[in-house]
Amino acid sequence: MNKIWSELVKHHRRTSATTIANLFEMDQNRFNAFSCETDGLLLDFSKTSLDETGLNTLIELAQQAQLPERIQEMFRGDAINVTEGRAVLHTALRAQGGAVVMVDGEDVIPGIRHTLQQMESFAGALRSGELKTATGARFTDVVNIGIGGSDLGPVMATLALAPYHDGPRCHYVSNVDGADITDCLDGLDPQTTLIIIASKSFTTIETMTNAETAIAWLRAALGDRASEHLAAVSTAMDRTAEMGIPPERVFGFADWVGGRYSLWGPVGLPILIAVGRENFRAMLSGAAVMDQHFQSADLRHNLPVLLGLIGIWHSNICGYATRAILPYEQRLARLPAYLQQLDMESNGKRVTLEGAPVSRASGPIVWGEPGTNGQHAFYQLLHQGTQVVPAEFLIAAEGHEPKLSHQHDLLKANCLAQSEALMRGRSTEQARALAQSRGIAEADLGRMAAHLTFPGNRPSVTLAYPRLTPFALGQIIALYEHRVFTEGVIWGINSFDQWGVELGKELAVDMLPLLQGAKDASKDGSTLGLVAKLTGSKPAI
Structure with a gap:
């Protein structure tokens, strides 16, 4: 593989004088050639410096890393998490139809579907009011106590699907800082609040500390009946029993589901409670469709593979150390934080699968904020800073507020304008003319033109989708999961442990x-x- 890496570096050097704008001038069909769509989700990567030779070489790199074979190993249930001797099967949690996934000689799909049905039954009874509080009332609020993967995924998805909420209000506590749980519980009524404690081992110190505080809050109002307001996402049935949580309210998942990949199963219980069975299943379906695409599409037209190869190009070949996630979708406000964990906890590794030092940079720094807020915060650095930060924009064709469609048009205009501005920039001649039009004196034109010049040639990709539905959200999350896996395979690391x-x-x-x-x-x-x-x-x- 070293030869392929060398070819990529040499190709980058040969073509570095050609700007992204030049590439569009040379190829009027560039958008069609460097974009790809599946099931309504479009990935536009034409505003990167990749040309056909560079992309084909990256695909050859993926093939030499045996990416197609590694994809099949994951979906088949092989123990690809080699440091822990485990399969990696979050994909099985959303498998559709007559799927069969064998682990240690057993088909795990029936157990997954049984757990999902238990979750749906519990959530349905809670949402309908059939499941009563200790005082015989309806539950109005649910507080999920978890951290890391037991928090970031449900928080992100619950916020993203706000237009679909029709169940009890869901709240989240993660930080061991007492301010977090104090501010959450303040204003809630313990007599109508359900607490979900999400910890696979039921030993996570932050989660259990917050759980003790929440249980004390319940007991102060409900006494010995406080346990009727508890549920758990855990495999430690002995520990949940000690806390008085009825076994029918404990939802477990296997060790082949990593925390940051777990929102598709019991960790997603608060999402299910918020949006209901149909919408939760639509989210699973969106992810499953992306799974099928990842398994079956050729590498040149495979969205997760392409996104991963672009990441390799930017990180390892261009030397860009970070990537910005910029959703022009306020309800995706927590997506950057979610992807930060997904990416940096997965691929922030310094040794290969064999335990040897990684020979090149892995795991870029992931950060971001929603547009247009970010424009008034850090886009200055994106446009005129000394560091190049590849941008990843997300934008929907339609919002959920038809009466405010003019505002969504403005949102889309800003998103498209920012990606164009990053690419085109503003030349010194254009800056000089602008300064002159503003009445700047001739003697000061050069100085002001320097301030008004934008270097441009800054890469971005854009993900566009019809509307942020549960199906689309499932597609987006699964896309990024598989992008992380793609990059990890090429770097030769284990993306599924987190010893750090x-x-x-x-x-x-x-x-x-x-x-x-x-x-x-x-x-x-x-x-x-x-x-x-x-x-x-x-x-x-």
């Missing part, structure tokens, strides 16, 4: 006694000094 989160958690357990008065002379001077500052004690030095 362990060390800080271990040290936090050791740190707590120091904040409560214990001494530990083995700690560094900075740590001891900060402990003293935060506790008002004298430094133990």
